[in-house]
Amino acid sequence: MQEKSIFIRVLRYGAEKGLxxxxxxxxRDWLLSLPEVQDKDSIEYNRGHTLLEECFYYGGxxxxxxxxxxxxxxxxxxxxxxxxxxxxxxxxxxxxxxxNSTIAISISVLAIVSSVFLSYRQTTAxxxxxxxxxxxxxxxxxxxxxxxxxQIEKQTSEITQALSSTREKIDKEVxxx
Numbered sequence: 001m002q003e004k005s006i007f008i009r010v011l012r013y014g015a016e017k018g019l020x021x022x023x024x025x026x027x028r029d030w031l032l033s034l035p036e037v038q039d040k041d042s043i044e045y046n047r048g049h050t051l052l053e054e055c056f057y058y059g060g061x062x063x064x065x066x067x068x069x070x071x072x073x074x075x076x077x078x079x080x081x082x083x084x085x086x087x088x089x090x091x092x093x094x095x096x097x098x099x100n101s102t103i104a105i106s107i108s109v110l111a112i113v114s115s116v117f118l119s120y121r122q123t124t125a126x127x128x129x130x131x132x133x134x135x136x137x138x139x140x141x142x143x144x145x146x147x148x149x150x151q152i153e154k155q156t157s158e159i160t161q162a163l164s165s166t167r168e169k170i171d172k173e174v175x176x177x
Contacts, residue, residue, distance in 0.1 A: 006044055009034070010051045011081040014073030021059060021070035027052060 013022075013030060022030075031037055031048040039045070056071040 006034070006036070006047055007051060008081070008084060010048060010055060011073065011077055011084075014056060014071075015078060015081055017073070019072060021056075021072040023070055024052075027071065 013027075027048075031045060032040070034044070034048075036042075037044045037048065052071060055077040056073055059070050059072050
């Protein structure tokens with residue numbers, strides 16, 4: 001992505017050169033290579049030179065034979081560049097999080113709408129039971145009912161026998177004092 005701000009682009013240029021720095025001629029050539037800087041009389045070219053004086057240390061010789069001084073980015077401006085880059089990364093992360101949350105909300109709304117629709121369809125749909133299902137339920141009820149009746153009859157006869165034997169014992173004890 002091409003930076004629009006010449007300030008940020010100058011800071012990035014200085015950061016790329018690191019502690020070895022660059023000469024004034026190298027900086028001028030780079031500045032003139034920018035698309036918005038047409039010639040040495042343009043406003044952007046003059047801004048670039050103003051930024052050079054403000055943002056860079058004017059140091060020792062880059063080339064001792066030619067006695068060319070070099071420029072190095074000031075720490076303060078290096079940290080401003082780092083802060084700017086962190087801001088850009090946090091903006092990207094925020095956009096991504098916003099997009100992801102929108103997708104998640106859309107999916108949850110779609111799930112709720114489909115759930116409501118399916119619930120409505122189930123409550124309004126007629127219930128049909130096939131004849132085979134009805135017969136199966138009748139057989140199940142009949143079988144279970146008959147088995148339960150037999151079990152109750154068996155238990156009743158056992159209770160009746162127990163009562164008769166108990167009555168006989170009581171009658172025997174009462175008659176034999």
